[in-house]
Amino acid sequence: MRLPTDLFRDWRIQLLILIDIGALVLLMPMVTRSTTELTVEDVNSSQIVERMLKASYQNVSRLSSTFDEGLWVHRFSFSVVTPRENETIVSELKAKLAGMIPRGIPPEVTVLNGTFVRANVTVTDRDCIVTLIESTLGPKGKVTYVEVLGSSISMVVDKRLDQAELQEFLGTSARIVKFNTPRSLRTNLKFGIDFVGGFYYNVKPVGVTFTVRVDAGNVTQALLGQFLNTTVTLKDKGEAGLLTVEIATMGANAYLMELAVDDFFSTYSSLSKISFVFGNETSELVLNATNYHALEAVLNLSFPTRYDIVGGSESSGIFQVEGRGSEATREELEAAFGRYLKILSYETKVSAETMSEVEKMIESRADFMGVSDLRIKRAGGEYIIVESPERIAGNSSVLEPLDFEARLWTSGNITVRAFTSEDVARVDHYYYASEAGGWAVPMTLKKPAAERLRDLALLHGAIDPDESVRRKHPLGMFFNGIEVYNASFSADLAESMREQAVVSFLAITGGPRDNDQARRRAEELYINLEASFPTKLRTAGEGQIPAVLGRDFARQVASAGAAAVIGVLTVIYLRYRRPKLVAAVMGVSLSEVLIMLGFSVLIRQYLDLGSVAGIVAAIGTGVDEQIVITDEALYQGQGKRRLVMSTRISRAFFIVFTAAATTIIAMVPLAYVGLGRLRGFAIMTIVGVLAGITITRPAYGRMVRYLIER
Amino acid sequence: MRQGTTPGSLPSFLDVTRLSWKQMLVVPLALLLVCATLLAWNAAKTGSLFNYGIDFTGGTLISFPGSYDLSAQEIEAKLREKFAIKEISVKKGGGVLSVETQGKADDILAYMKAEYGKEGTTTALDVPLAVTFKRQAPAVLVAAYIGMFVVVYVVFRSFLPSVLVGATAFLDMFAAVAFMTALGVRLSLATVAALLMLIGYSVDDNIMLTTRLLKRREELNERIRDSMKTGLTMTMTTLCALIALYAFTTSDVLRDISIVLILGMSADIVNTWFFNTGVMRGYLSKKYRLLEERARRR
DSSP states (O other), rough: OOOHHHHHTHHHHHHHHHHHHHHHHOOOEEEEEOOOEEEEEEEEEEEEHHHHHTTTTTOEEEEEEEEEEEEEEEEEEEEEEESSSSSTTTHHHHHHHHHHSTTOOOEEEEETTTEEEEEEEEHHHHHHHHHHHHTTTTTTOEEEEEEETEEEEEESSSSSOHHHHHHHHTTSEEEEEEEEEEOOEOOOOBBBBBHHHHEEEEEEEEEEEEEHHHHHHHHHHHHHHHHSSSEEEEEEEEEEGGEEEEETTOOOOHHHHHHHHHHHHHHHHHSSEEEEEEEESSSEEEEEHHHHHHHHHHHHOOOOOSOOOEEEEEETTEEEEEEEEEEHHHHHHHHHHHHTEEEEEEEEEEHHHHHHHHHHHHHHHHTTTOOSSSSEETTTTTEEEEEEESSSTTSSSSTHHHHHHHHEEEEETEEEEEEEGGGGEOOOOOOOTTEEEEEEEEEEHHHHHHHHHHHEEEEEETOOOHHHHHSSSEEEEEEETTTEEOOOOOOOHHHHHHHHHOOEEEEEEEEEEEEEHHHHHHHHHHHHHOOOOSSOOEEEEEEOOOOOHHHHHHHHHHHHHHHHHHHHHHHHHHHHHOOOHHHHHHHHHHHHHHHHHHHHHHHTBBOHHHHHHHHHHHHHHEEEEEEEHHHHHHHHOGGGGOOOOHHHHHHHHHHHHHHHHHHHHHHHHHHHOOTTOOHHHHHHHHHHHIIIIIIIIIHHHHHHHHHHOO | OOOBBBOOOGGGGGGGSSSSSHHHHHHHHHHHHHHHHHHHHHHHHHHHOOOOHHHOOOEEEETTTTTOOOHHHHHHHHHHHOOOOOSSEEEEEEEEEEEEEEEEEEEEHHHHHHOOOOOOOEEEEEEHHOOOOOOOOHHHHHHHHHHHHHHHHHHHHOOHHHHHHHHHHHHHHHHHHHHHHHTOOOOOBHHHHHHHHHHHHHHHHHHHHHHHHHHHHHHHHHHHHHHHHHHHHHHHHHHHHHHHHHHHHHOOHHHHHHHHHHHHHHHHHIIIIIIIIIHHHHHHHHHHHHHHHHHHOO
């Protein structure tokens, strides 16, 4: 057979070949023996646990073995005498044990007395053998699939192992009964949980955003009138938030009146007093209250729900407010704020910034908790989809929501916000601070926050030299509005803070050293501050795909693809009876698959059922359009209206481009909204159709022309 | 390759030009009536026009693919007894056993694995998210449809042909949804994706048809026959691929997508070649007659 050399000289064909090569390079398909399938029997769990624990701990004893849901579950117990006087041993031990048996149930560790710790570890045969084998694999190796059938445990390891070496390593802990390192095709393709098994969560950051119109004068009048329980009238509104108000005094005592006014400004700290002139009938108060500050003062009323101003303009008095974690309805907001301001619009979602913050937090929290391979996607403006090979909701708290806020007591039961999680620059591991005589969490604030805290503390007397005054103004820390910490400033800290702002300090949760509650509070404060979310998260939906089914799906998709190719090519052969044309259609369609897969590697799109459906859709329209091109190219026209080849091809491309444009347009809304986990479907379809009209269809046009003209 | 008109010949039983254009319209009209009846019947039976799946109602759905051997009634009775859940319904379709319930998914999964050795996929959605989907899904469909229509109108710059392309896509979707209710396929996010894909497929052959009818110059019926050869080949290849996908997979997502497209593309044969072609034929023959008369008068 003669090679169509002039065909290869055409740039369209060259481009197609070049891009195919590029896609292949991205995919890097390789046939290797890179996995091991093995089956073991006679797993001796107690031996394995002892082997793993005995290196570090003595007196490991088995408490019980039970058969539950097809698995042997063993409980082991051992105690540790800690020579060091270090109380962090418990959390260290927990982390260490969890690291030793990562697939096991979280170990329980209890302190019996000062230096004596008892640990209980619960493991199954499956967990034991998997952990043992994984311990020989190195950091990258992983057991990807485990199945328990009676007493034998089968697994797939993504590394090539040697049977004799492995058996030697296992010793009498387990007996290998089947061992195989099959040839398999490896690519850079990333398979999503649909094909490898896993969990997904549809998470909604809880919150509301609303727009308000606020007028500083009205707000001041209402707040002040309510606070002093008298009539307040606005007399003058000056530049830059300068307000003059008249307060009906009605024979009140001048000193008490002045005190009450000062109290007002310390409660509503965003407003500031400029001058106050007492009069027997009416007093005159000049204060500084911009619309922004007035709004801040109003929003502070709603504690424990936090509302933040996220945008707006001073001149119009229109601001955007976000309530992270708030589930208030519009009516509830009207009831809370309606007398001070007007709510213009309302939505039950958080701002875009909060969304990205939440995404980042989920990631770092997963890191913090040792959950790897998490995939986070945005679904519309309200939901975040998290896909994970492990279960991450419920007990393990990657998605557990916490909202942190520190507040200072001003007078009586009134508190003001001192700082939030965003103001905390870093938190260090808690420890027992003997010099302070209590459990301590070292915290570092950002500079502006530290200065604000100093101002607040000075204003309210929280760092007063007199301890009895300081006692009245403690600092409280809240997670989701629940107090986890409450203490007044220490004499040392108060002294340094009176001089200048202090960024680093210890949050002391209490002592003495054996106060377990204080230690737990410190631990809680530390862990939650280390990775706290900007808002509550609600798991609105979740799903689970077992690994076995995922593998089935992958296999089925492959056979369906093969069957589809055979069917489509048969139809085309029956229609045209030209084997070369069939080969061209097949070649072009396969290139298209290759390009789409290569692109998925490039943009790190994980292949899931949706994207596979998208590939099928794109190939389907691709074949349709190739048929159009073929038929148009074969159509000559009649008599005087005979068409030259280039006219026929361009007419074909008119149809092809129109059809492609409609398909792309039809998929854009889905790519934008996402609808659950369907964005992959829209993206793959769009990519496939675009690759079609720019690369593969022109090349196919050239091939058809060659086949006809020759 | 032989130069001439498009290769192959159209079997005479498929040749719609043997009918008058008014006769052609009877077929899509009949299909429309059948679909409307199916939807009305479903509405009378269930109280709502469409059958919404849990993506739009909220709840928990567990699917056990490849459960040809299990009986839905038997499993439902056992699960009711074992877990004392009132709100549970077990259905079977195409070898996929699906359990719809409120909560207790983990227990049911464990039970099915222990008793029958079946693994299942779970989807759980709370009502607010389902409501969001229920609001978004029609918006996505309508936006896609409008976008498609705008492109078609901009390309053809002619009112009736564009409306016909749009109407054909609509009729295809209508038929797909109607036959879905008859076959017990629920509306889900996957089927919405399938309906979007249906817009793309449906428009493919209609654009080809309209372009040829408007641009080619030979006898009208010849244009129709030639377009049919191309269009039916297109539909056949598509159906082949979809049937393969349906037959070889057990995933409810892929099966739902493929069945909806198979239904829609089958309806598309009728809607494209009887409805769109029929109206275009009437419109064009009338137009040519007018042009001829005008030419004669001059």
